[in-house]
Amino acid sequence: MIKKFKLPFNFLIYLLNESVSKILPFLTLLIAAKYIEVDSFGLLTMYYVTLEILTLIINNNIRATTRIDYFQCSRDEYIKKKSAHHVGTVLICIFIFITLLPFDIVETKLLLILIIISFMRGIAFFVLSDLQCSEKVKEYGVYNIIPVFISNLTFIIAILNGFGIESWFYTTLLGCIIQCLFTSRYILKYKLIKLNSEIKTSNIWHEMKQGLIFMPQALGFWIHGAIDRLLISNILGNIIVGYYMFVFQLSTPIIILSTVINLFLTSKINHSLKIGDIDAIKINMKKFSILLMVFSILNYFSIVILIDIFFYDKYSEAINHAPFIVISMLLQALYLIHMNVFYYIGKKKFISLLVLVLSMVKSCVAYLFINIYAIKGVFYTNIILNLIVLCIVLYYFNVNLSNWNENVKKNS
Numbered sequence: 001m002i003k004k005f006k007l008p009f010n011f012l013i014y015l016l017n018e019s020v021s022k023i024l025p026f027l028t029l030l031i032a033a034k035y036i037e038v039d040s041f042g043l044l045t046m047y048y049v050t051l052e053i054l055t056l057i058i059n060n061n062i063r064a065t066t067r068i069d070y071f072q073c074s075r076d077e078y079i080k081k082k083s084a085h086h087v088g089t090v091l092i093c094i095f096i097f098i099t100l101l102p103f104d105i106v107e108t109k110l111l112l113i114l115i116i117i118s119f120m121r122g123i124a125f126f127v128l129s130d131l132q133c134s135e136k137v138k139e140y141g142v143y144n145i146i147p148v149f150i151s152n153l154t155f156i157i158a159i160l161n162g163f164g165i166e167s168w169f170y171t172t173l174l175g176c177i178i179q180c181l182f183t184s185r186y187i188l189k190y191k192l193i194k195l196n197s198e199i200k201t202s203n204i205w206h207e208m209k210q211g212l213i214f215m216p217q218a219l220g221f222w223i224h225g226a227i228d229r230l231l232i233s234n235i236l237g238n239i240i241v242g243y244y245m246f247v248f249q250l251s252t253p254i255i256i257l258s259t260v261i262n263l264f265l266t267s268k269i270n271h272s273l274k275i276g277d278i279d280a281i282k283i284n285m286k287k288f289s290i291l292l293m294v295f296s297i298l299n300y301f302s303i304v305i306l307i308d309i310f311f312y313d314k315y316s317e318a319i320n321h322a323p324f325i326v327i328s329m330l331l332q333a334l335y336l337i338h339m340n341v342f343y344y345i346g347k348k349k350f351i352s353l354l355v356l357v358l359s360m361v362k363s364c365v366a367y368l369f370i371n372i373y374a375i376k377g378v379f380y381t382n383i384i385l386n387l388i389v390l391c392i393v394l395y396y397f398n399v400n401l402s403n404w405n406e407n408v409k410k411n412s
Contacts, residue, residue, distance in 0.1 A: 059122030060211030066129035151175030258333035324379035331386035
């Protein structure tokens with residue numbers, strides 16, 4: 001039986017911080033939606049997509065590798081590995097800029113800005129992951145909220161003064177520069193990066209390979225999130241993207257909550273696995289799964305009420321999207337919190353390949369369904385495939401925990 005559920009203090013701090021850091025961009029988009037056309041809103045979301053894929057490639061999964069290395073390596077080895085990782089990141093930045101320069105994706109100066117932002121975000125991800133693992137919750141909150149507050153506030157000011165959606169590039173850059181000042185201070189204080197002769201080419205290549213282990217998963221998640229927008233934009237048009245993304249943004253609190261849960265549980269799950277306390281992991285998963293379900297129901301009714309009261313004239317068509325998107329988000333949030341276990345027990349490749357393969361399947365099925373069922377084809381695809389992923393993750397979650405428990409008992 002599950003005991004009375006009381007949220008710990010650190011969880012509440014993470015919840016408050018992540019909520020504010022995600023609500024601010026959300027409110028910014030709501031304000032922008034009032035002042036820009038629906039097709040411009042769709043274009044703005046495509047800028048977000050471009051930045052996310054560049055950040056994904058450039059930082060080479062620094063968050064995932066940091067969370068593992070922090071618990072499995074000595075301090076000196078940890079610093080050496082992270083230093084090599086960042087050298088590799090610089091090389092990736094140079095390679096991407098040279099490679100993309102001939103293509104007309106965005107203006108050259110805007111491409112350079114996106115690459116610089118992506119690099120600085122990688123530095124920030126490393127520091128935030130280190131803070132998370134060391135459970136320095138207050139510092140995590142400050143460093144995490146700085147770029148969000150500055151970039152969104154200045155973007156709102158820019159939009160209200162008629163500067164257009166391209167001002168998003170410059171306001172985002174400003175927020176990252178100021179955050180980088182804080183994260184650099186933290187790195188220098190704790191000497192987390194040391195660039196010296198001990199870092200060989202072999203070390204850099206090894207860290208790049210370690211990050212690449214997570215790349216199928218990262219690309220899979222990116223495909224999972226971005227393919228909808230790309231297909232809807234190319235097949236149904238930017239206006240439909242605007243409707244879809246409006247409800248999508250309103251539904252993101254579900255994923256925000258799952259992120260908070262993972263932030264809170266990561267160190268606790270790793271510690272429980274280390275000592276073989278499997279029951280504690282299962283109890284936590286049950287509690288937080290119930291929390292996600294209840295929250296998703298509340299989120300759905302909030303979306304309907306918000307659109308009906310404030311945005312009905314412009315986004316009334318989007319109300320019908322809400323139940324499908326909320327269900328899909330809930331299924332994704334549930335498998336995300338259960339995946340946390342697999343990283344510590346050495347099942348990184350399994351999760352990476354699972355996410356990548358199913359995301360590629362999703363791309364094909366979504367393309368087929370969107371041509372048959374229009375926008376509902378995307379909804380059907382997301383719900384079905386997220387349910388399949390959840391079932392697979394839950395099955396292997398229980399199997400691997402049982403096996404891990406037996407191994408711990410044998411070695412004790």
